[in-house]
Amino acid sequence: METENDFTEKVSKFFELEGILSLSIDGDNEGFFSWNNCDCCKSKLGGNRFDCSGYNEKAKAIQAGYQVCEDCIQYIYNGELPGLG
Ligand SMILES: [Zn+2]
Numbered sequence: 001m002e003t004e005n006d007f008t009e010k011v012s013k014f015f016e017l018e019g020i021l022s023l024s025i026d027g028d029n030e031g032f033f034s035w036n037n038c039d040c041c042k043s044k045l046g047g048n049r050f051d052c053s054g055y056n057e058k059a060k061a062i063q064a065g066y067q068v069c070e071d072c073i074q075y076i077y078n079g080e081l082p083g084l085g
Pocket of ligand 1: 040041068069071072
């Protein structure tokens, strides 16, 4: 059973490892179904993935090509944790 803390920890770990401070959806794509692990929380559940990119302040470069699940998007954009409500 995954707890909320595990989730937020995975997300912050991802940001830390990638050296990015934020993540945003590329353009206004509405996502696509995929069985690939979410790059952010590593979720193995099939579901919507969004193409995302983040800005690496140290490298002063945009890092693109992340495939991020809906849970992470909700959390990153709205601060909403998965499975609540
Ligand atoms: Zn995720």
